[in-house]
Amino acid sequence: GQxxxxxxxxxxxxxxxxxxxxxxxxxxxNGLFWYQQHAGEAPTFLSYNVLDGLEEKGRFxxxxxxxxxxxxxLLKELQMKxxxxxxxxxxxxxxxxxxxxxxxxxxxxxxA
Amino acid sequence: xTEVTQTPKHLVMGMTNKKSLKCEQHMGxxxxxxxxxxxxxxxxxxxxxxxxxxxxNESVPSRFSxxxxxxxxxxxxxxxxxxxxxxxxxxxxxxxxxxxYSNQPQHFGDGTRLSIL
Numbered sequence: 209g210q211x212x213x214x215x216x217x218x219x220x221x222x223x224x225x226x227x228x229x230x231x232x233x234x235x236x237x238n239g240l241f242w243y244q245q246h247a248g249e250a251p252t253f254l255s256y257n258v259l260d261g262l263e264e265k266g267r268f269x270x271x272x273x274x275x276x277x278x279x280x281x282l283l284k285e286l287q288m289k290x291x292x293x294x295x296x297x298x299x300x301x302x303x304x305x306x307x308x309x310x311x312x313x314x315x316x317x318x319x320a
Numbered sequence: 321x322t323e324v325t326q327t328p329k330h331l332v333m334g335m336t337n338k339k340s341l342k343c344e345q346h347m348g349x350x351x352x353x354x355x356x357x358x359x360x361x362x363x364x365x366x367x368x369x370x371x372x373x374x375x376x377n378e379s380v381p382s383r384f385s386x387x388x389x390x391x392x393x394x395x396x397x398x399x400x401x402x403x404x405x406x407x408x409x410x411x412x413x414x415x416x417x418x419x420x421y422s423n424q425p426q427h428f429g430d431g432t433r434l435s436i437l
Contacts, residue, residue: 238419238422238423239422239423241425243425248408248433249430249431250324250410250428250429250430250431251363251410251428252428253425253426253427256423256425258422258423295362295363299422307351307368307376307417307422308365308426310362310363310364311362312361312362313360313361313362315360
């Protein structure tokens with residue numbers, strides 16, 4: 209089976225840095241995506257990692273270690289609008305398997 | 321606004337009704353998806369279409385019937401639904417299912433919030 213774990217909830221302060229971790233055990237791996245989803249809205253793409261290391265995009269960075277089955281999303285200079293769910297999703301090798309498997313998501317609350 | 325358009329945004333229907341959800345994209349994407357999402361849960365994959373053909377059916381009950389009339393449109397026909405089918409139904413598209421395109425993200429619509437009475 210496919211297993212993707214993320215913390216259920218996190219709280220952080222405006223202006224701070226928060227790291228959301230994701231561990232995965234999947235049959236096949238073609239990369240890992242992070243999505244942001246505000247309540248009642250569509251998930252929106254944040255980042256993609258397929259090689260080990262850090263990918264930086266403005267205030268958001270994502271890290272991958274394939275040997276450890278581990279990724280994290282780093283959010284800097286937190287803003288109130290960053291309060292949302294953050295979904296870790298693994299792209300599997302497409303051979304009749306589900307192409308994208310989502311973790312349960314981490315609900316981040318940014319407080320003043 | 322997203323590049324994937326879903327209609328209607330909200331739908332309330334009885335258990336004996338027949339209705340359809342619609343999804344449209346004009347990004348030239350060749351893969352389209354239907355997901356079901358319950359509150360505070362991640363999206364659950366229902367169906368995947370690739371080049372207008374059904375590629376994946378995740379053991380979805382037959383009261384949900386997908387249709388892909390052309391490369392830009394995806395429908396989900398609903399009939400005799402149950403109260404537990406109340407959820408947000410998300411449509412998504414991506415460039416292609418082939419693994420060489422696996423770095424291409426899925427683009428999601430805003431969803432249809434479905435309530436079954």
